[in-house]
Amino acid sequence: MPTFEFAKSSHSSGNGECVEVARNIPTTIAVRDSKAPDGPILRLAPATWAAFVALTRVTR
Structure with missing residues (x-):
């Protein structure tokens, strides 16, 4: 089984809460x-993740 390669968001602050x-x-x-x-790790289908990201985008 492949290992997940986790990365923090570039929007993450340095306080460790992300x-x-x-x-x-x-x-x-x-x-x-x-x-x-x-x-725990939340596992999502790519389409579900894409929908989540689309809903969380800030509109300017």
Whole structure:
């Protein structure tokens, strides 16, 4: 089984309160809490992740 390669958002502040996302496996987007790297991982289908990101974009 491939290992997720998590990365923090470029919008993350330095206070350690952020999520990390792994997009290196084509069929799964993985999301975890950066403060608990050994904690639970939310696994999403790429289409679900794309819909979530589209809904969270800030409109200017």
